[in-house]
Amino acid sequence: MTDRIHNFSAGPAVLPEPVLRKAQEATWNVAGSGIGIMEHSHRGKVFDRIIDEAVANCRTLAGIPDDYSVLFLQGGASLQFSMIPMNLLPADRTADYLLTGVWAQKAVKEAKILGGKVHIAASSEATNFDRIPATDEIAYSPSPAYVHLTTNNTIYGTQWRSEPAVPAGVPIVADTSSDMYSRPIDVRKYGVIYAGAQKNLGPSGVVLVIIRNDLVEAGPKTLPTLLQYRTFAADKSLYNTPPTLGIYLMGEVFKWIAAQGGLAAMAEHNAAKAKLLYDFIDSSEFFRGTVQQDSRSLMNVTFRGPTEELENMFIAEATKRGLDGLKGHRSAGGMRASIYNACPRAAVEALVKFMKEFEQAHRAAAARS
Amino acid sequence: MTDRIHNFSAGPAVLPEPVLRKAQEATWNVAGSGIGIMEHSHRGKVFDRIIDEAVANCRTLAGIPDDYSVLFLQGGASLQFSMIPMNLLPADRTADYLLTGVWAQKAVKEAKILGGKVHIAASSEATNFDRIPATDEIAYSPSPAYVHLTTNNTIYGTQWRSEPAVPAGVPIVADTSSDMYSRPIDVRKYGVIYAGAQKNLGPSGVVLVIIRNDLVEAGPKTLPTLLQYRTFAADKSLYNTPPTLGIYLMGEVFKWIAAQGGLAAMAEHNAAKAKLLYDFIDSSEFFRGTVQQDSRSLMNVTFRGPTEELENMFIAEATKRGLDGLKGHRSAGGMRASIYNACPRAAVEALVKFMKEFEQAHRAAAARS
Numbered sequence: 001m002t003d004r005i006h007n008f009s010a011g012p013a014v015l016p017e018p019v020l021r022k023a024q025e026a027t028w029n030v031a032g033s034g035i036g037i038m039e040h041s042h043r044g045k046v047f048d049r050i051i052d053e054a055v056a057n058c059r060t061l062a063g064i065p066d067d068y069s070v071l072f073l074q075g076g077a078s079l080q081f082s083m084i085p086m087n088l089l090p091a092d093r094t095a096d097y098l099l100t101g102v103w104a105q106k107a108v109k110e111a112k113i114l115g116g117k118v119h120i121a122a123s124s125e126a127t128n129f130d131r132i133p134a135t136d137e138i139a140y141s142p143s144p145a146y147v148h149l150t151t152n153n154t155i156y157g158t159q160w161r162s163e164p165a166v167p168a169g170v171p172i173v174a175d176t177s178s179d180m181y182s183r184p185i186d187v188r189k190y191g192v193i194y195a196g197a198q199k200n201l202g203p204s205g206v207v208l209v210i211i212r213n214d215l216v217e218a219g220p221k222t223l224p225t226l227l228q229y230r231t232f233a234a235d236k237s238l239y240n241t242p243p244t245l246g247i248y249l250m251g252e253v254f255k256w257i258a259a260q261g262g263l264a265a266m267a268e269h270n271a272a273k274a275k276l277l278y279d280f281i282d283s284s285e286f287f288r289g290t291v292q293q294d295s296r297s298l299m300n301v302t303f304r305g306p307t308e309e310l311e312n313m314f315i316a317e318a319t320k321r322g323l324d325g326l327k328g329h330r331s332a333g334g335m336r337a338s339i340y341n342a343c344p345r346a347a348v349e350a351l352v353k354f355m356k357e358f359e360q361a362h363r364a365a366a367a368r369s
Numbered sequence: 370m371t372d373r374i375h376n377f378s379a380g381p382a383v384l385p386e387p388v389l390r391k392a393q394e395a396t397w398n399v400a401g402s403g404i405g406i407m408e409h410s411h412r413g414k415v416f417d418r419i420i421d422e423a424v425a426n427c428r429t430l431a432g433i434p435d436d437y438s439v440l441f442l443q444g445g446a447s448l449q450f451s452m453i454p455m456n457l458l459p460a461d462r463t464a465d466y467l468l469t470g471v472w473a474q475k476a477v478k479e480a481k482i483l484g485g486k487v488h489i490a491a492s493s494e495a496t497n498f499d500r501i502p503a504t505d506e507i508a509y510s511p512s513p514a515y516v517h518l519t520t521n522n523t524i525y526g527t528q529w530r531s532e533p534a535v536p537a538g539v540p541i542v543a544d545t546s547s548d549m550y551s552r553p554i555d556v557r558k559y560g561v562i563y564a565g566a567q568k569n570l571g572p573s574g575v576v577l578v579i580i581r582n583d584l585v586e587a588g589p590k591t592l593p594t595l596l597q598y599r600t601f602a603a604d605k606s607l608y609n610t611p612p613t614l615g616i617y618l619m620g621e622v623f624k625w626i627a628a629q630g631g632l633a634a635m636a637e638h639n640a641a642k643a644k645l646l647y648d649f650i651d652s653s654e655f656f657r658g659t660v661q662q663d664s665r666s667l668m669n670v671t672f673r674g675p676t677e678e679l680e681n682m683f684i685a686e687a688t689k690r691g692l693d694g695l696k697g698h699r700s701a702g703g704m705r706a707s708i709y710n711a712c713p714r715a716a717v718e719a720l721v722k723f724m725k726e727f728e729q730a731h732r733a734a735a736a737r738s
Binding site for chain 1: 372376379397402403404408411413443444479482591610618691
């Protein structure tokens with residue numbers, strides 16, 4: 001195990017090591033079939049069992065109600081930015097978007113490309129997305145087709161604590177790519193939940209979509225076949241060849257989460273990791289957090305140093321110490337530690353230890369600057 | 370190695386064992402980075418080198434000219450059925466399709482869903498797609514935007530020997546999902562070549578698109594961002610998170626093909642395997658091929674037995690012997706041996722040996738039937 005380092009990448013991100021071991025085995029020979037997971041027909045019995053299990057385990061973790069479908073799609077969350085309005089935004093309706101960062105902006109952009117009417121119900125753009133809008137800042141349109149939000153904002157390091165109130169009967173559509181299954185989620189509150197796998201759920205190239213069945217059927221049948229949700233719901237995500245390895249690995253991650261104690265245990269584990277880091281940042285006179293405290297993400301911890309020079313030095317030295325992926329996104333600057341489900345507590349402890357050492361070594365330089 | 374069986378799956382299909390060994394290693398720690406291939410940021414140096422190498426090796430294999438882009442997309446060839454007409458078929462033009470099977474039919478269906486004008490320039494549907502149309506059967510429309518063909522038809526077991534003649538200046542758009550890089554290909558003859566990876570090139574979930582640069586720019590800028598080719602060409606297939614493992618593995622398959630001697634050597638290897646099987650079928654009084662000889666596929670060898678009962682017995686006994694995936698597609702019946710690039714000669718030899726034994730054991734029963 002000593003040949004692996006601490007990986008704080010924002011995504012694709014670290015996967016649980018037991019799942020990687022399963023992947024290695026399955027690559028050569030899955031389920032004793034004599035054939036690797038990537039070489040099995042998606043119409044055969046072996047893969048059929050794998051996808052059925054993945055769906056069942058996904059359902060169990062969040063207690064997904066029977067009137068929701070669990071689908072596996074391709075194209076990333078970015079293709080969902082288009083599929084959502086294509087399927088759920090009729091020409092005579094308006095969709096409300098809560099603008100909390102770049103991904104929400106991209107979702108709005110794609111809705112507008114399609115000619116969709118979009119209302120920005122709240123935005124924290126004026127302060128560079130340093131917070132989640134407060135309840136009294138949100139102003140919905142009279143009767144939105146849906147309310148779209150991004151539950152966690154990787155770039156800025158903010159996260160919705162819980163779902164905002166929405167007008168009665170209006171479905172919430174949530175991009176949960178960066179905090180899916182990091183905590184319990186009450187699926188019943190949502191119309192659509194979608195998540196690119198590559199942060200908390202598996203490898204890139206597969207998107208989990210949990211969608212209420214009436215919304216599956218809401219899309220026009222005149223859309224390209226692969227851009228209708230019903231295509232995937234009708235055929236168990238097997239209309240065409242799905243990303244079989246991605247589905248297998250997502251299934252293994254679901255099992256791993258269950259083995260950790262499920263979503264409540266995951267939430268506890270994640271909160272403890274984040275607390276370790278935020279507590280140190282708050283106690284430090286050298287490092288500082290970048291977002292408002294009540295909006296802080298438990299997944300992406302963003303922080304700054306005293307100067308850009310010291311930040312660059314910090315990132316370079318951390319990398320040498322085997323603490324990888326700490327450079328902040330270019331639009332936010334500074335540092336970012338992404339500590340998703342699979343990030344072990346030991347990685348965060350190693351990071352805090354290094355931050356302390358770095359602070360001690362460079363406090364004098366910072367005071368002079 | 371004894372724990373793996375002979376896999377004749379039509380796709381996802383067998384991968385080269387050296388590539389699977391690389392995949393196992395890279396899953397844990399790729400390129401000595403201390404991080405697995407699925408856990409690396411697609412914006413980092415490690416993945417950057419991987420994708421650059423994959424593109425370079427793809428280019429070298431077929432001598433792809435500089436004015437073509439090599440792109441990695443998601444959604445399978447099935448999403449290309451929509452992206453092609455979205456980008457390349459203006460409302461006032463007609464596209465010509467050569468109808469040689471179910472996949473070509475699906476491509477036509479998606480073009481029509483978009484309101485595209487489609488002309489069927491030739492079809493072998495009347496005889497259940499048992500052949501590739503002859504040159505004199507093809508009648509193009511006056512000035513098609515493009516001519517679409519499926520180079521190999523997995524279900525029926527037919528394959529174009531070479532590109533059909535097309536009107537001067539009209540780009541050929543080819544779905545090469547099931548014979549890509551199984552033989553040399555003169556890219557210059559094509560406008561767009563697209564191939565789902567899961568037969569000859571890698572795992573499912575990644576599509577190789579080779580497209581002439583003027584066609585990259587032909588698509589309307591009003592399309593959803595992820596459905597424009599320029600999005601992928603402008604950003605080295607990295608506009609959003611790509612299927613990183615799939616791209617890595619495709620790159621490894623390209624290297625493996627090069628190590629086998631390149632596309633000419635691949636073609637020789639594949640022709641020899643197919644000859645072994647077809648020669649036996651032609652010599653047999655028990656088995657028979659299902660398609661016209663000059664249309665036979667070197668990738669998917671389709672054949673029938675004397676009765677359906679004996680066919681089912683053959684498939685069941687073959688499976689017990691570790692010869693998997695031989696059941697023909699439901700719309701063609703009988704048997705199908707898919708013998709793509711990575712299928713070793715030994716697998717075909719084992720199959721022919723079993724066919725001989727089965728014929729000897731059951732010839733009497735067949736004579737009575």
